[in-house]
Amino acid sequence: MTRPTTSLHGLEVDAEFATFIADRVLPGTGVAPDAFWQGYAALLDNFGAENRALLDRRAELQARIDAWHKGRGNQPWDAAAYRAFLTEIGYLTPEPAPFTIDNGSVDPEIATLAGPQLVVPVSNARFALNAANARWGSLYDALYGSDVMGPVPSGGFDAARRDAVVARAAEVLDQALPLLAGSHAGVEAYGADDQGLVATVAGQPVRLADPDAYVGTRVDGEDTAYVLVHNGLHVELVINPGHPIGAASASGLRDVVMEAALSAIQDCEDSVAAVDAPDKIGVYANWLGLMRGDLEESFDKGGKTMTRRLNPDRAVTRPDGTTVTLQGRALLLVRNVGHLMTTEVIRKDGQPTPEGLMDAMVTVACAMHDLTKTDGPRNSRAGAVYVVKPKMHGPDEAAFADRVFAHVEAVLGLPANTVKLGLMDEERRTSANLAACIHALRHRLFFINTGFLDRTGDEIHTSMQAGAFLGRDAMKTAPWLAAYEDRNVLIGLAAGLKGRAQIGKGMWAKPDALAEMLEAKIGHPKSGASTAWVPSPTAATLHALHYHVVDVAARQDELEGRPIPDLDLLLTPALAEAPLPEDKVARELDNSAQGILGYVVRWVDQGIGCSKVPDIDDVQLMEDRATCRISAQYLANWLAHGVVSTERVEEALRRMAAKVDAQNAGDPAYRPMAPGFDGPAFLAARDLVLTGADQPSGYTEPALHARRAEAKALQAR
Numbered sequence: 088m089t090r091p092t093t094s095l096h097g098l099e100v101d102a103e104f105a106t107f108i109a110d111r112v113l114p115g116t117g118v119a120p121d122a123f124w125q126g127y128a129a130l131l132d133n134f135g136a137e138n139r140a141l142l143d144r145r146a147e148l149q150a151r152i153d154a155w156h157k158g159r160g161n162q163p164w165d166a167a168a169y170r171a172f173l174t175e176i177g178y179l180t181p182e183p184a185p186f187t188i189d190n191g192s193v194d195p196e197i198a199t200l201a202g203p204q205l206v207v208p209v210s211n212a213r214f215a216l217n218a219a220n221a222r223w224g225s226l227y228d229a230l231y232g233s234d235v236m237g238p239v240p241s242g243g244f245d246a247a248r249r250d251a252v253v254a255r256a257a258e259v260l261d262q263a264l265p266l267l268a269g270s271h272a273g274v275e276a277y278g279a280d281d282q283g284l285v286a287t288v289a290g291q292p293v294r295l296a297d298p299d300a301y302v303g304t305r306v307d308g309e310d311t312a313y314v315l316v317h318n319g320l321h322v323e324l325v326i327n328p329g330h331p332i333g334a335a336s337a338s339g340l341r342d343v344v345m346e347a348a349l350s351a352i353q354d355c356e357d358s359v360a361a362v363d364a365p366d367k368i369g370v371y372a373n374w375l376g377l378m379r380g381d382l383e384e385s386f387d388k389g390g391k392t393m394t395r396r397l398n399p400d401r402a403v404t405r406p407d408g409t410t411v412t413l414q415g416r417a418l419l420l421v422r423n424v425g426h427l428m429t430t431e432v433i434r435k436d437g438q439p440t441p442e443g444l445m446d447a448m449v450t451v452a453c454a455m456h457d458l459t460k461t462d463g464p465r466n467s468r469a470g471a472v473y474v475v476k477p478k479m480h481g482p483d484e485a486a487f488a489d490r491v492f493a494h495v496e497a498v499l500g501l502p503a504n505t506v507k508l509g510l511m512d513e514e515r516r517t518s519a520n521l522a523a524c525i526h527a528l529r530h531r532l533f534f535i536n537t538g539f540l541d542r543t544g545d546e547i548h549t550s551m552q553a554g555a556f557l558g559r560d561a562m563k564t565a566p567w568l569a570a571y572e573d574r575n576v577l578i579g580l581a582a583g584l585k586g587r588a589q590i591g592k593g594m595w596a597k598p599d600a601l602a603e604m605l606e607a608k609i610g611h612p613k614s615g616a617s618t619a620w621v622p623s624p625t626a627a628t629l630h631a632l633h634y635h636v637v638d639v640a641a642r643q644d645e646l647e648g649r650p651i652p653d654l655d656l657l658l659t660p661a662l663a664e665a666p667l668p669e670d671k672v673a674r675e676l677d678n679s680a681q682g683i684l685g686y687v688v689r690w691v692d693q694g695i696g697c698s699k700v701p702d703i704d705d706v707q708l709m710e711d712r713a714t715c716r717i718s719a720q721y722l723a724n725w726l727a728h729g730v731v732s733t734e735r736v737e738e739a740l741r742r743m744a745a746k747v748d749a750q751n752a753g754d755p756a757y758r759p760m761a762p763g764f765d766g767p768a769f770l771a772a773r774d775l776v777l778t779g780a781d782q783p784s785g786y787t788e789p790a791l792h793a794r795r796a797e798a799k800a801l802q803a804r
């Protein structure tokens with residue numbers, strides 16, 4: 088169905104979108120619609136052709152790499168020859184001379200504090216608000232409601248579990264905020280005087296081992312919270328003897344509230360399905376509401392209607408009677424799409440235009456509402472806009488992004504480098520040239536982050552023709568992956584990110600396996616990362632505990648200057664040296680097929696960009712476009728090397744489609760894929776695998792967008 092358009096400065100703009108910009112985004116920013124669209128037309132004039140040329144360069148390099156591998160036949164891996172070849176074709180670029188980033192004014196959550204980073208699809212207002220409010224999380228709820236204390240209870244209140252939770256929380260306090268004597272488990276009363284916190288243990292007053300850890304007191308209704316701080320993260324001891332949990336404790340402690348998601352990425356990219364003007368308006372409208380501070384969402388929960396809004400800041404009274412205000416919300420960052428896709432929302436010369444350029448203009452324009460606020464809670468007190476830029480390949484693309492945002496700032500009348508960029512290190516050409524990429528963004532870089540999921544997909548795609556890749560488990564311990572993670576931290580430290588920008592690690596993709604996360608994810612701060620991604624507020628609260636155990640700044644000091652793992656390690660693909668065992672192939676084939684279908688069917692038919700999908704062992708996995716890219720690229724690679732045949736893949740897809748249908752039987756909105764196997768969802772999954780070797784960088788976006796548009800058209804009939 089053709090939608091009405093408006094002609095603006097030579098652009099054909101979706102009419103509803105143009106109205107959204109004029110009536111909702113721009114009022115209050117001081118930018119007139121005419122100036123906006125004139126600037127937009129200039130943006131396309133200046134950068135449209137270059138954007139296409141950068142994509143052509145990706146394709147050219149990939150074709151040369153494919154040809155090189157094919158030309159080598161079965162010769163053994165030759166790291167020196169490969170590196171020389173990559174240098175010759177310009178895949179590897181010269182290293183910059185030593186430098187330190189100079190990113191201007193950024194917030195403490197970016198520069199100095201270390202803690203969890205929550206990611207959320209911004210298209211879902213209920214979740215997006217929840218993510219913003221996940222700055223503070225109940226430790227009691229996170230322990231009680233997750234698998235950390237054993238299987239999640241399904242029945243009524245479990246008093247034994249409550250006692251175990253209370254004991255575990257006391258252990259956390261003893262580790263992070265110990266008393267001079269005794270344990271928090273034995274506290275009979277908490278109080279405060281002008282010297283700080285006073286706990287009563289065995290009838291005696293006991294102070295904190297570190298008296299400076301006491302910040303002050305916060306009263307909220309019946310609750311009195313004693314606010315403490317450790318490693319820069321606050322912890323509240325919430326006292327309320329009248330509360331059922333507080334009543335069960337001698338001290339009246341009813342909760343331990345952790346400062347958790349220091350920052351949250353509101354995602355316009357891999358966790359959302361936004362393919363047309365209404366979708367993009369939905370995404371931008373939520374981001375706008377967050378930046379204006381007035382987003383709200385009402386929904387039914389437990390039979391009651393709830394309305395969710397952004398939480399206020401928290402006022403704490405210090406012992407000297409002065410007030411200190413703590414941020415009530417996570418610092419919000421926005422992830423734009425990458426350079427690849429184009430959008431029909433804005434056309435020029437009859438052609439769709441780069442979606443990344445639209446995200447750049449519109450998300451920054453929305454964020455101006457935060458920058459221009461004169462009262463009420465602010466997002467960035469440093470006056471910055473934080474844009475996460477994903478899927479960039481190498482320094483030229485990073486430099487391109489830098490110039491695009493400089494143009495956006497000029498059009499919107501913002502001081503240079505107001506927009507800070509987060510560099511996702513998630514494509515191989517970026518990892519291999521990381522220092523040069525950071526250098527290209529040095530005046531606005533606010534993070535580097537190892538997006539290991541996309542990175543794994545790109546690893547397979549780049550070396551698609553080199554041979555068959557090892558299976559998933561072996562990939563997790565492959566030398567390239569360790570080199571990638573370690574190099575990222577060390578290169579970041581060498582570029583002076585400590586104290587100036589975040590060094591981030593990737594997503595915990597098993598949202599329900601939080602006991603396992605608690606064991607494993609401490610590895611992120613230990614590796615020198617000042618933040619790491621979590622999929623939910625509960626995971627943020629639990630991951631916060633790691634930053635009380637590890638002092639990241641001290642860890643970064645230890646790591647700085649250590650030798651950077653050799654580039655050859657990063658560049659050596661994890662190929663199977665012998666035929667893969669048949670049982671492993673069969674299992675991984677089914678697993679990948681199930682994961683792809685389980686994700687794609689909700690994306691294409693229902694527009695859900697991020698889902699929990701059970702794997703073959705019934706472990707719920709977070710699936711987004713990056714995890715889908717991995718599965719599709721695995722199968723495409725095995726197809727390319729005869730590990731599996733097309734017929735076998737088709738059979739597995741059909742069999743797994745029936746299984747996914749059964750898994751979704753309880754969803755009234757679900758449309759089964761079997762027995763026809765001819766709907767857009769099934770065909771999207773099939774496209775992703777069978778054409779995976781030919782998709783640009785192995786991305787899933789082109790197939791998903793096309794099939795979602797098809798499904799929408801069918802549904803509109």
Ligand SMILES: CC(=O)SCCNC(=O)CCNC(=O)[C@H](O)C(C)(C)COP(=O)(O)OP(=O)(O)OC[C@H]1O[C@@H](n2cnc3c(N)ncnc32)[C@H](O)[C@@H]1OP(=O)(O)O
Pocket residue numbers: 205206207208213214215217218221354357358388538540541594598622623624697698699709710711713714
């Ligand atoms: C490779 C990459 O790019 S990773 C980055 C992209 N991935 C993400 O952003 C993952 C974000 N996470 C999610 O979308 C979800 O957690 C999923 C899809 C994994 C699971 O969703 P669900 O099955 O609905 O979660 P579940 O039922 O366990 O929990 C729902 C509750 O948790 C909250 N919640 C879950 N995830 C989030 C989140 N990321 N942010 C805020 N709140 C969240 C919901 O608001 C809801 O609480 P409410 O009822 O009070 O509103």
Ligand SMILES: O=CC(=O)O
Pocket residue numbers: 357477511513537538539540541542593594713
């Ligand atoms: O975006 C994150 C990733 O792992 O990919």
Ligand SMILES: [Mg+2]
Pocket residue numbers: 357477511513538540541713
């Ligand atoms: Mg990614």
